[in-house]
Amino acid sequence: MSSTMTIVVPISIGAPKLEPALFNLAATLTPRLATDGEFHGPSIDEFFPETLFSIAGVPVHRITLIQLIAVAILVLIMVLGTRRLKVVPGRFQSVVEMGFGFVRNNVAHEMLGRKDGExxxxxxxxxxxxxxxxxxxxxxxFFNIAGTSIAAVPFLLAIVSYVTFIYAGLRKSPKNFFKNALFPAGVPWPAYIIVTPLEFISTFLVRPVTLMLRLLMNMVVGHMLLVLCFSATWFFFFTVGGGWAFLGIGTLAFSGAFSVFEILVAVLQAYIFTVLTAVYIQLAVAEEH
Known part of the structure:
Protein backbone atom coordinates (compact mmCIF):
# COMPACT_ATOMS: atom_id res chain seq x y z
CA MET A 1 0.00 0.00 0.00
CA SER A 2 1.36 3.38 -0.93
CA SER A 3 0.36 6.81 0.21
CA THR A 4 2.23 9.94 -0.68
CA MET A 5 1.93 12.71 1.88
CA THR A 6 5.02 14.77 1.04
CA ILE A 7 4.09 18.46 0.75
CA VAL A 8 5.97 20.36 -1.94
CA VAL A 9 5.25 23.54 -3.88
CA PRO A 10 3.34 22.31 -6.95
CA ILE A 11 3.78 24.23 -10.17
CA SER A 12 1.47 23.06 -12.89
CA ILE A 13 3.38 22.18 -16.03
CA GLY A 14 1.53 20.12 -18.59
CA ALA A 15 3.11 18.03 -21.32
CA PRO A 16 1.80 18.85 -24.78
CA LYS A 17 -0.27 15.68 -25.30
CA LEU A 18 -3.58 15.85 -27.12
CA GLU A 19 -4.78 12.26 -27.36
CA PRO A 20 -5.84 11.46 -23.72
CA ALA A 21 -7.55 14.79 -23.27
CA LEU A 22 -11.33 14.67 -22.97
CA PHE A 23 -11.58 10.88 -22.54
CA ASN A 24 -9.82 11.00 -19.17
CA LEU A 25 -11.41 14.23 -17.95
CA ALA A 26 -14.27 12.59 -16.06
CA ALA A 27 -11.90 10.26 -14.23
CA THR A 28 -9.61 13.08 -13.14
CA LEU A 29 -12.45 15.22 -11.82
CA THR A 30 -12.97 12.96 -8.81
CA PRO A 31 -10.55 11.83 -6.07
CA ARG A 32 -8.75 8.56 -6.65
CA LEU A 33 -10.77 5.72 -5.19
CA ALA A 34 -9.71 2.25 -4.19
CA THR A 35 -10.87 -0.03 -6.99
CA ASP A 36 -8.07 -2.62 -6.88
CA GLY A 37 -8.44 -3.72 -3.25
CA GLU A 38 -5.75 -1.34 -2.01
CA PHE A 39 -6.01 2.02 -0.35
CA HIS A 40 -4.72 4.93 -2.41
CA GLY A 41 -4.06 8.08 -0.42
CA PRO A 42 -3.72 11.56 -1.88
CA SER A 43 -0.83 12.10 -4.25
CA ILE A 44 1.06 15.21 -5.23
CA ASP A 45 0.48 14.10 -8.82
CA GLU A 46 -3.03 15.54 -8.54
CA PHE A 47 -1.47 19.00 -8.82
CA PHE A 48 0.16 18.02 -12.12
CA PRO A 49 -2.84 17.05 -14.28
CA GLU A 50 -2.47 15.96 -17.88
CA THR A 51 -2.85 18.53 -20.61
CA LEU A 52 -6.29 18.42 -22.21
CA PHE A 53 -5.50 20.71 -25.14
CA SER A 54 -3.41 23.74 -26.00
CA ILE A 55 -4.38 27.29 -26.91
CA ALA A 56 -1.72 29.16 -28.87
CA GLY A 57 0.86 26.77 -27.46
CA VAL A 58 -0.31 27.26 -23.86
CA PRO A 59 -1.29 23.93 -22.24
CA VAL A 60 -4.75 23.78 -20.69
CA HIS A 61 -5.46 21.17 -18.01
CA ARG A 62 -8.41 20.52 -15.72
CA ILE A 63 -7.27 23.00 -13.06
CA THR A 64 -7.03 25.66 -15.76
CA LEU A 65 -10.62 24.85 -16.75
CA ILE A 66 -11.69 25.10 -13.11
CA GLN A 67 -10.07 28.52 -12.88
CA LEU A 68 -11.77 29.68 -16.08
CA ILE A 69 -15.15 28.45 -14.86
CA ALA A 70 -14.65 30.22 -11.51
CA VAL A 71 -13.78 33.46 -13.30
CA ALA A 72 -16.82 33.13 -15.58
CA ILE A 73 -19.14 32.55 -12.59
CA LEU A 74 -17.62 35.49 -10.70
CA VAL A 75 -17.97 37.85 -13.68
CA LEU A 76 -21.54 36.67 -14.28
CA ILE A 77 -22.50 37.30 -10.64
CA MET A 78 -20.97 40.77 -10.67
CA VAL A 79 -22.59 41.73 -13.98
CA LEU A 80 -26.03 40.46 -12.99
CA GLY A 81 -25.75 42.05 -9.56
CA THR A 82 -24.74 45.51 -10.79
CA ARG A 83 -26.20 46.01 -14.26
CA ARG A 84 -29.56 47.36 -13.04
CA LEU A 85 -28.88 49.00 -9.73
CA LYS A 86 -31.91 50.09 -7.75
CA VAL A 87 -32.26 52.49 -4.84
CA VAL A 88 -34.14 49.75 -3.01
CA PRO A 89 -32.04 46.69 -3.92
CA GLY A 90 -33.44 43.25 -4.45
CA ARG A 91 -32.02 40.16 -2.78
CA PHE A 92 -29.37 39.45 -5.41
CA GLN A 93 -28.20 43.04 -5.57
CA SER A 94 -28.12 43.16 -1.77
CA VAL A 95 -25.81 40.13 -1.61
CA VAL A 96 -23.42 41.66 -4.15
CA GLU A 97 -23.47 44.99 -2.34
CA MET A 98 -22.78 43.22 0.95
CA GLY A 99 -19.66 41.71 -0.63
CA PHE A 100 -18.45 45.08 -1.84
CA GLY A 101 -19.33 46.65 1.50
CA PHE A 102 -17.37 44.01 3.38
CA VAL A 103 -14.19 44.78 1.43
CA ARG A 104 -14.75 48.55 1.60
CA ASN A 105 -15.53 48.80 5.30
CA ASN A 106 -13.38 46.01 6.76
CA VAL A 107 -10.31 46.26 4.52
CA ALA A 108 -10.04 49.37 2.34
CA HIS A 109 -11.33 52.07 4.70
CA GLU A 110 -10.14 50.28 7.83
CA MET A 111 -6.55 49.93 6.64
CA LEU A 112 -6.09 52.85 4.25
CA GLY A 113 -8.63 55.46 5.28
CA ARG A 114 -11.40 56.78 3.08
CA LYS A 115 -9.27 58.55 0.44
CA ASP A 116 -6.68 55.86 -0.24
CA GLY A 117 -9.24 53.15 0.48
CA GLU A 118 -11.47 54.30 -2.40
CA PHE A 142 -16.44 17.23 -9.67
CA PHE A 143 -13.96 20.11 -9.26
CA ASN A 144 -12.48 18.92 -5.96
CA ILE A 145 -9.38 21.09 -6.14
CA ALA A 146 -8.80 24.77 -5.45
CA GLY A 147 -7.74 27.02 -8.29
CA THR A 148 -5.17 28.51 -5.90
CA SER A 149 -3.55 25.13 -5.16
CA ILE A 150 -1.00 25.49 -7.94
CA ALA A 151 1.77 28.05 -7.54
CA ALA A 152 0.96 30.16 -10.60
CA VAL A 153 -2.14 31.86 -9.17
CA PRO A 154 -0.81 32.71 -5.67
CA PHE A 155 2.42 33.86 -7.33
CA LEU A 156 0.51 36.14 -9.71
CA LEU A 157 -1.54 37.62 -6.86
CA ALA A 158 1.61 38.14 -4.78
CA ILE A 159 3.32 39.92 -7.68
CA VAL A 160 0.31 42.19 -8.16
CA SER A 161 0.34 43.01 -4.44
CA TYR A 162 4.10 43.60 -4.49
CA VAL A 163 4.05 45.84 -7.57
CA THR A 164 1.15 47.85 -6.11
CA PHE A 165 3.10 48.31 -2.88
CA ILE A 166 6.10 49.71 -4.75
CA TYR A 167 3.90 51.83 -7.05
CA ALA A 168 2.04 53.34 -4.08
CA GLY A 169 5.30 54.14 -2.31
CA LEU A 170 6.93 55.75 -5.34
CA ARG A 171 3.76 57.70 -6.12
CA LYS A 172 3.61 59.00 -2.55
CA SER A 173 7.31 59.80 -2.15
CA PRO A 174 9.43 59.25 -5.29
CA LYS A 175 12.66 60.42 -3.66
CA ASN A 176 12.39 58.93 -0.18
CA PHE A 177 10.48 55.67 -0.58
CA PHE A 178 13.47 53.33 -0.92
CA LYS A 179 15.54 55.42 1.47
CA ASN A 180 12.96 55.21 4.26
CA ALA A 181 12.34 51.54 3.57
CA LEU A 182 16.01 50.58 3.73
CA PHE A 183 17.29 53.15 6.22
CA PRO A 184 14.65 53.47 8.96
CA ALA A 185 14.86 56.60 11.09
CA GLY A 186 16.28 56.50 14.60
CA VAL A 187 18.84 53.77 13.94
CA PRO A 188 22.52 54.58 14.71
CA TRP A 189 24.37 54.81 11.43
CA PRO A 190 26.82 51.91 12.10
CA ALA A 191 23.79 49.63 12.61
CA TYR A 192 22.70 50.23 9.01
CA ILE A 193 25.39 47.76 7.97
CA ILE A 194 23.17 45.05 9.46
CA VAL A 195 19.73 46.68 9.34
CA THR A 196 19.71 47.71 5.67
CA PRO A 197 20.37 44.23 4.19
CA LEU A 198 17.78 42.75 6.56
CA GLU A 199 15.23 45.39 5.59
CA PHE A 200 15.90 44.75 1.91
CA ILE A 201 15.46 40.99 2.30
CA SER A 202 12.35 41.20 4.47
CA THR A 203 10.61 44.00 2.55
CA PHE A 204 11.51 43.34 -1.07
CA LEU A 205 12.27 39.61 -1.20
CA VAL A 206 10.56 37.71 1.60
CA ARG A 207 7.27 39.61 1.54
CA PRO A 208 5.96 38.41 -1.86
CA VAL A 209 7.24 34.87 -1.21
CA THR A 210 5.43 34.59 2.13
CA LEU A 211 2.26 36.00 0.58
CA MET A 212 2.35 33.30 -2.07
CA LEU A 213 3.29 30.40 0.20
CA ARG A 214 0.71 31.22 2.88
CA LEU A 215 -2.16 30.94 0.42
CA LEU A 216 -0.70 28.10 -1.63
CA MET A 217 0.15 25.75 1.22
CA ASN A 218 -3.18 26.23 2.99
CA MET A 219 -5.00 25.17 -0.17
CA VAL A 220 -2.62 22.26 -0.86
CA VAL A 221 -2.86 20.86 2.66
CA GLY A 222 -6.63 21.32 2.73
CA HIS A 223 -7.01 19.37 -0.50
CA MET A 224 -4.76 16.56 0.75
CA LEU A 225 -6.77 16.22 3.97
CA LEU A 226 -10.10 16.12 2.18
CA VAL A 227 -8.93 13.56 -0.38
CA LEU A 228 -7.45 11.43 2.39
CA CYS A 229 -10.71 11.41 4.38
CA PHE A 230 -13.02 10.78 1.42
CA SER A 231 -10.74 8.12 -0.07
CA ALA A 232 -10.54 6.37 3.30
CA THR A 233 -14.35 6.50 3.61
CA TRP A 234 -14.78 4.88 0.19
CA PHE A 235 -12.15 2.27 1.05
CA PHE A 236 -13.74 1.24 4.36
CA PHE A 237 -17.32 1.22 3.04
CA PHE A 238 -17.00 -0.26 -0.44
CA THR A 239 -13.64 -1.99 -0.72
CA VAL A 240 -13.05 -3.90 2.52
CA GLY A 241 -16.58 -3.65 3.96
CA GLY A 242 -17.66 -5.74 6.92
CA GLY A 243 -16.64 -4.48 10.32
CA TRP A 244 -14.30 -2.01 8.71
CA ALA A 245 -17.32 0.06 7.69
CA PHE A 246 -17.41 1.27 11.30
CA LEU A 247 -14.15 3.11 10.64
CA GLY A 248 -15.74 4.52 7.52
CA ILE A 249 -18.31 6.27 9.69
CA GLY A 250 -15.46 8.00 11.51
CA THR A 251 -13.67 9.07 8.33
CA LEU A 252 -16.99 10.27 6.89
CA ALA A 253 -17.52 12.43 9.98
CA PHE A 254 -14.01 13.83 9.59
CA SER A 255 -14.76 14.48 5.91
CA GLY A 256 -17.77 16.59 6.83
CA ALA A 257 -15.90 18.42 9.57
CA PHE A 258 -12.94 19.18 7.33
CA SER A 259 -15.27 20.35 4.56
CA VAL A 260 -16.85 22.90 6.89
CA PHE A 261 -13.39 23.87 8.11
CA GLU A 262 -12.18 24.32 4.52
CA ILE A 263 -15.01 26.77 3.84
CA LEU A 264 -13.75 28.82 6.77
CA VAL A 265 -10.16 28.53 5.53
CA ALA A 266 -11.17 29.57 1.99
CA VAL A 267 -12.87 32.74 3.25
CA LEU A 268 -10.18 33.46 5.83
CA GLN A 269 -7.30 33.09 3.38
CA ALA A 270 -8.99 35.41 0.88
CA TYR A 271 -9.51 37.95 3.67
CA ILE A 272 -5.94 37.63 5.00
CA PHE A 273 -4.40 38.02 1.54
CA THR A 274 -6.48 41.14 0.90
CA VAL A 275 -5.74 42.61 4.33
CA LEU A 276 -2.00 42.04 3.95
CA THR A 277 -2.08 43.72 0.54
CA ALA A 278 -3.84 46.70 2.13
CA VAL A 279 -1.34 46.75 5.00
CA TYR A 280 1.60 46.82 2.60
CA ILE A 281 0.01 49.66 0.65
CA GLN A 282 -0.62 51.52 3.91
CA LEU A 283 3.05 51.14 4.85
CA ALA A 284 4.03 52.50 1.43
CA VAL A 285 1.83 55.59 1.66
CA ALA A 286 2.53 56.34 5.34
CA GLU A 287 3.60 59.91 6.05
CA GLU A 288 7.19 58.99 6.87
CA HIS A 289 7.61 57.94 3.24
Missing amino acids: RFMPLLTTIFFMTLFFNLTGLIP
Missing part, protein backbone atom coordinates in the same frame (compact mmCIF):
# COMPACT_ATOMS: atom_id res chain seq x y z
CA ARG A 119 -8.40 54.68 -4.60
CA PHE A 120 -7.32 51.06 -4.15
CA MET A 121 -10.82 49.62 -3.69
CA PRO A 122 -11.03 48.05 -7.20
CA LEU A 123 -7.75 46.19 -6.72
CA LEU A 124 -8.59 44.96 -3.22
CA THR A 125 -12.06 43.85 -4.31
CA THR A 126 -10.64 41.93 -7.27
CA ILE A 127 -8.03 40.19 -5.12
CA PHE A 128 -10.57 39.22 -2.46
CA PHE A 129 -13.25 37.78 -4.74
CA MET A 130 -10.81 36.11 -7.12
CA THR A 131 -9.03 34.41 -4.23
CA LEU A 132 -12.31 33.46 -2.57
CA PHE A 133 -13.89 31.90 -5.65
CA PHE A 134 -10.69 30.04 -6.58
CA ASN A 135 -10.41 28.71 -3.02
CA LEU A 136 -14.01 27.48 -2.94
CA THR A 137 -13.64 25.35 -6.08
CA GLY A 138 -11.88 22.79 -3.89
CA LEU A 139 -15.24 22.08 -2.21
CA ILE A 140 -17.40 21.88 -5.33
CA PRO A 141 -18.24 18.32 -6.48
Whole structure:
Protein backbone atom coordinates (compact mmCIF):
# COMPACT_ATOMS: atom_id res chain seq x y z
CA MET A 1 0.00 0.00 0.00
CA SER A 2 1.36 3.38 -0.93
CA SER A 3 0.36 6.81 0.21
CA THR A 4 2.23 9.94 -0.68
CA MET A 5 1.93 12.71 1.88
CA THR A 6 5.02 14.77 1.04
CA ILE A 7 4.09 18.46 0.75
CA VAL A 8 5.97 20.36 -1.94
CA VAL A 9 5.25 23.54 -3.88
CA PRO A 10 3.34 22.31 -6.95
CA ILE A 11 3.78 24.23 -10.17
CA SER A 12 1.47 23.06 -12.89
CA ILE A 13 3.38 22.18 -16.03
CA GLY A 14 1.53 20.12 -18.59
CA ALA A 15 3.11 18.03 -21.32
CA PRO A 16 1.80 18.85 -24.78
CA LYS A 17 -0.27 15.68 -25.30
CA LEU A 18 -3.58 15.85 -27.12
CA GLU A 19 -4.78 12.26 -27.36
CA PRO A 20 -5.84 11.46 -23.72
CA ALA A 21 -7.55 14.79 -23.27
CA LEU A 22 -11.33 14.67 -22.97
CA PHE A 23 -11.58 10.88 -22.54
CA ASN A 24 -9.82 11.00 -19.17
CA LEU A 25 -11.41 14.23 -17.95
CA ALA A 26 -14.27 12.59 -16.06
CA ALA A 27 -11.90 10.26 -14.23
CA THR A 28 -9.61 13.08 -13.14
CA LEU A 29 -12.45 15.22 -11.82
CA THR A 30 -12.97 12.96 -8.81
CA PRO A 31 -10.55 11.83 -6.07
CA ARG A 32 -8.75 8.56 -6.65
CA LEU A 33 -10.77 5.72 -5.19
CA ALA A 34 -9.71 2.25 -4.19
CA THR A 35 -10.87 -0.03 -6.99
CA ASP A 36 -8.07 -2.62 -6.88
CA GLY A 37 -8.44 -3.72 -3.25
CA GLU A 38 -5.75 -1.34 -2.01
CA PHE A 39 -6.01 2.02 -0.35
CA HIS A 40 -4.72 4.93 -2.41
CA GLY A 41 -4.06 8.08 -0.42
CA PRO A 42 -3.72 11.56 -1.88
CA SER A 43 -0.83 12.10 -4.25
CA ILE A 44 1.06 15.21 -5.23
CA ASP A 45 0.48 14.10 -8.82
CA GLU A 46 -3.03 15.54 -8.54
CA PHE A 47 -1.47 19.00 -8.82
CA PHE A 48 0.16 18.02 -12.12
CA PRO A 49 -2.84 17.05 -14.28
CA GLU A 50 -2.47 15.96 -17.88
CA THR A 51 -2.85 18.53 -20.61
CA LEU A 52 -6.29 18.42 -22.21
CA PHE A 53 -5.50 20.71 -25.14
CA SER A 54 -3.41 23.74 -26.00
CA ILE A 55 -4.38 27.29 -26.91
CA ALA A 56 -1.72 29.16 -28.87
CA GLY A 57 0.86 26.77 -27.46
CA VAL A 58 -0.31 27.26 -23.86
CA PRO A 59 -1.29 23.93 -22.24
CA VAL A 60 -4.75 23.78 -20.69
CA HIS A 61 -5.46 21.17 -18.01
CA ARG A 62 -8.41 20.52 -15.72
CA ILE A 63 -7.27 23.00 -13.06
CA THR A 64 -7.03 25.66 -15.76
CA LEU A 65 -10.62 24.85 -16.75
CA ILE A 66 -11.69 25.10 -13.11
CA GLN A 67 -10.07 28.52 -12.88
CA LEU A 68 -11.77 29.68 -16.08
CA ILE A 69 -15.15 28.45 -14.86
CA ALA A 70 -14.65 30.22 -11.51
CA VAL A 71 -13.78 33.46 -13.30
CA ALA A 72 -16.82 33.13 -15.58
CA ILE A 73 -19.14 32.55 -12.59
CA LEU A 74 -17.62 35.49 -10.70
CA VAL A 75 -17.97 37.85 -13.68
CA LEU A 76 -21.54 36.67 -14.28
CA ILE A 77 -22.50 37.30 -10.64
CA MET A 78 -20.97 40.77 -10.67
CA VAL A 79 -22.59 41.73 -13.98
CA LEU A 80 -26.03 40.46 -12.99
CA GLY A 81 -25.75 42.05 -9.56
CA THR A 82 -24.74 45.51 -10.79
CA ARG A 83 -26.20 46.01 -14.26
CA ARG A 84 -29.56 47.36 -13.04
CA LEU A 85 -28.88 49.00 -9.73
CA LYS A 86 -31.91 50.09 -7.75
CA VAL A 87 -32.26 52.49 -4.84
CA VAL A 88 -34.14 49.75 -3.01
CA PRO A 89 -32.04 46.69 -3.92
CA GLY A 90 -33.44 43.25 -4.45
CA ARG A 91 -32.02 40.16 -2.78
CA PHE A 92 -29.37 39.45 -5.41
CA GLN A 93 -28.20 43.04 -5.57
CA SER A 94 -28.12 43.16 -1.77
CA VAL A 95 -25.81 40.13 -1.61
CA VAL A 96 -23.42 41.66 -4.15
CA GLU A 97 -23.47 44.99 -2.34
CA MET A 98 -22.78 43.22 0.95
CA GLY A 99 -19.66 41.71 -0.63
CA PHE A 100 -18.45 45.08 -1.84
CA GLY A 101 -19.33 46.65 1.50
CA PHE A 102 -17.37 44.01 3.38
CA VAL A 103 -14.19 44.78 1.43
CA ARG A 104 -14.75 48.55 1.60
CA ASN A 105 -15.53 48.80 5.30
CA ASN A 106 -13.38 46.01 6.76
CA VAL A 107 -10.31 46.26 4.52
CA ALA A 108 -10.04 49.37 2.34
CA HIS A 109 -11.33 52.07 4.70
CA GLU A 110 -10.14 50.28 7.83
CA MET A 111 -6.55 49.93 6.64
CA LEU A 112 -6.09 52.85 4.25
CA GLY A 113 -8.63 55.46 5.28
CA ARG A 114 -11.40 56.78 3.08
CA LYS A 115 -9.27 58.55 0.44
CA ASP A 116 -6.68 55.86 -0.24
CA GLY A 117 -9.24 53.15 0.48
CA GLU A 118 -11.47 54.30 -2.40
CA ARG A 119 -8.40 54.68 -4.60
CA PHE A 120 -7.32 51.06 -4.15
CA MET A 121 -10.82 49.62 -3.69
CA PRO A 122 -11.03 48.05 -7.20
CA LEU A 123 -7.75 46.19 -6.72
CA LEU A 124 -8.59 44.96 -3.22
CA THR A 125 -12.06 43.85 -4.31
CA THR A 126 -10.64 41.93 -7.27
CA ILE A 127 -8.03 40.19 -5.12
CA PHE A 128 -10.57 39.22 -2.46
CA PHE A 129 -13.25 37.78 -4.74
CA MET A 130 -10.81 36.11 -7.12
CA THR A 131 -9.03 34.41 -4.23
CA LEU A 132 -12.31 33.46 -2.57
CA PHE A 133 -13.89 31.90 -5.65
CA PHE A 134 -10.69 30.04 -6.58
CA ASN A 135 -10.41 28.71 -3.02
CA LEU A 136 -14.01 27.48 -2.94
CA THR A 137 -13.64 25.35 -6.08
CA GLY A 138 -11.88 22.79 -3.89
CA LEU A 139 -15.24 22.08 -2.21
CA ILE A 140 -17.40 21.88 -5.33
CA PRO A 141 -18.24 18.32 -6.48
CA PHE A 142 -16.44 17.23 -9.67
CA PHE A 143 -13.96 20.11 -9.26
CA ASN A 144 -12.48 18.92 -5.96
CA ILE A 145 -9.38 21.09 -6.14
CA ALA A 146 -8.80 24.77 -5.45
CA GLY A 147 -7.74 27.02 -8.29
CA THR A 148 -5.17 28.51 -5.90
CA SER A 149 -3.55 25.13 -5.16
CA ILE A 150 -1.00 25.49 -7.94
CA ALA A 151 1.77 28.05 -7.54
CA ALA A 152 0.96 30.16 -10.60
CA VAL A 153 -2.14 31.86 -9.17
CA PRO A 154 -0.81 32.71 -5.67
CA PHE A 155 2.42 33.86 -7.33
CA LEU A 156 0.51 36.14 -9.71
CA LEU A 157 -1.54 37.62 -6.86
CA ALA A 158 1.61 38.14 -4.78
CA ILE A 159 3.32 39.92 -7.68
CA VAL A 160 0.31 42.19 -8.16
CA SER A 161 0.34 43.01 -4.44
CA TYR A 162 4.10 43.60 -4.49
CA VAL A 163 4.05 45.84 -7.57
CA THR A 164 1.15 47.85 -6.11
CA PHE A 165 3.10 48.31 -2.88
CA ILE A 166 6.10 49.71 -4.75
CA TYR A 167 3.90 51.83 -7.05
CA ALA A 168 2.04 53.34 -4.08
CA GLY A 169 5.30 54.14 -2.31
CA LEU A 170 6.93 55.75 -5.34
CA ARG A 171 3.76 57.70 -6.12
CA LYS A 172 3.61 59.00 -2.55
CA SER A 173 7.31 59.80 -2.15
CA PRO A 174 9.43 59.25 -5.29
CA LYS A 175 12.66 60.42 -3.66
CA ASN A 176 12.39 58.93 -0.18
CA PHE A 177 10.48 55.67 -0.58
CA PHE A 178 13.47 53.33 -0.92
CA LYS A 179 15.54 55.42 1.47
CA ASN A 180 12.96 55.21 4.26
CA ALA A 181 12.34 51.54 3.57
CA LEU A 182 16.01 50.58 3.73
CA PHE A 183 17.29 53.15 6.22
CA PRO A 184 14.65 53.47 8.96
CA ALA A 185 14.86 56.60 11.09
CA GLY A 186 16.28 56.50 14.60
CA VAL A 187 18.84 53.77 13.94
CA PRO A 188 22.52 54.58 14.71
CA TRP A 189 24.37 54.81 11.43
CA PRO A 190 26.82 51.91 12.10
CA ALA A 191 23.79 49.63 12.61
CA TYR A 192 22.70 50.23 9.01
CA ILE A 193 25.39 47.76 7.97
CA ILE A 194 23.17 45.05 9.46
CA VAL A 195 19.73 46.68 9.34
CA THR A 196 19.71 47.71 5.67
CA PRO A 197 20.37 44.23 4.19
CA LEU A 198 17.78 42.75 6.56
CA GLU A 199 15.23 45.39 5.59
CA PHE A 200 15.90 44.75 1.91
CA ILE A 201 15.46 40.99 2.30
CA SER A 202 12.35 41.20 4.47
CA THR A 203 10.61 44.00 2.55
CA PHE A 204 11.51 43.34 -1.07
CA LEU A 205 12.27 39.61 -1.20
CA VAL A 206 10.56 37.71 1.60
CA ARG A 207 7.27 39.61 1.54
CA PRO A 208 5.96 38.41 -1.86
CA VAL A 209 7.24 34.87 -1.21
CA THR A 210 5.43 34.59 2.13
CA LEU A 211 2.26 36.00 0.58
CA MET A 212 2.35 33.30 -2.07
CA LEU A 213 3.29 30.40 0.20
CA ARG A 214 0.71 31.22 2.88
CA LEU A 215 -2.16 30.94 0.42
CA LEU A 216 -0.70 28.10 -1.63
CA MET A 217 0.15 25.75 1.22
CA ASN A 218 -3.18 26.23 2.99
CA MET A 219 -5.00 25.17 -0.17
CA VAL A 220 -2.62 22.26 -0.86
CA VAL A 221 -2.86 20.86 2.66
CA GLY A 222 -6.63 21.32 2.73
CA HIS A 223 -7.01 19.37 -0.50
CA MET A 224 -4.76 16.56 0.75
CA LEU A 225 -6.77 16.22 3.97
CA LEU A 226 -10.10 16.12 2.18
CA VAL A 227 -8.93 13.56 -0.38
CA LEU A 228 -7.45 11.43 2.39
CA CYS A 229 -10.71 11.41 4.38
CA PHE A 230 -13.02 10.78 1.42
CA SER A 231 -10.74 8.12 -0.07
CA ALA A 232 -10.54 6.37 3.30
CA THR A 233 -14.35 6.50 3.61
CA TRP A 234 -14.78 4.88 0.19
CA PHE A 235 -12.15 2.27 1.05
CA PHE A 236 -13.74 1.24 4.36
CA PHE A 237 -17.32 1.22 3.04
CA PHE A 238 -17.00 -0.26 -0.44
CA THR A 239 -13.64 -1.99 -0.72
CA VAL A 240 -13.05 -3.90 2.52
CA GLY A 241 -16.58 -3.65 3.96
CA GLY A 242 -17.66 -5.74 6.92
CA GLY A 243 -16.64 -4.48 10.32
CA TRP A 244 -14.30 -2.01 8.71
CA ALA A 245 -17.32 0.06 7.69
CA PHE A 246 -17.41 1.27 11.30
CA LEU A 247 -14.15 3.11 10.64
CA GLY A 248 -15.74 4.52 7.52
CA ILE A 249 -18.31 6.27 9.69
CA GLY A 250 -15.46 8.00 11.51
CA THR A 251 -13.67 9.07 8.33
CA LEU A 252 -16.99 10.27 6.89
CA ALA A 253 -17.52 12.43 9.98
CA PHE A 254 -14.01 13.83 9.59
CA SER A 255 -14.76 14.48 5.91
CA GLY A 256 -17.77 16.59 6.83
CA ALA A 257 -15.90 18.42 9.57
CA PHE A 258 -12.94 19.18 7.33
CA SER A 259 -15.27 20.35 4.56
CA VAL A 260 -16.85 22.90 6.89
CA PHE A 261 -13.39 23.87 8.11
CA GLU A 262 -12.18 24.32 4.52
CA ILE A 263 -15.01 26.77 3.84
CA LEU A 264 -13.75 28.82 6.77
CA VAL A 265 -10.16 28.53 5.53
CA ALA A 266 -11.17 29.57 1.99
CA VAL A 267 -12.87 32.74 3.25
CA LEU A 268 -10.18 33.46 5.83
CA GLN A 269 -7.30 33.09 3.38
CA ALA A 270 -8.99 35.41 0.88
CA TYR A 271 -9.51 37.95 3.67
CA ILE A 272 -5.94 37.63 5.00
CA PHE A 273 -4.40 38.02 1.54
CA THR A 274 -6.48 41.14 0.90
CA VAL A 275 -5.74 42.61 4.33
CA LEU A 276 -2.00 42.04 3.95
CA THR A 277 -2.08 43.72 0.54
CA ALA A 278 -3.84 46.70 2.13
CA VAL A 279 -1.34 46.75 5.00
CA TYR A 280 1.60 46.82 2.60
CA ILE A 281 0.01 49.66 0.65
CA GLN A 282 -0.62 51.52 3.91
CA LEU A 283 3.05 51.14 4.85
CA ALA A 284 4.03 52.50 1.43
CA VAL A 285 1.83 55.59 1.66
CA ALA A 286 2.53 56.34 5.34
CA GLU A 287 3.60 59.91 6.05
CA GLU A 288 7.19 58.99 6.87
CA HIS A 289 7.61 57.94 3.24
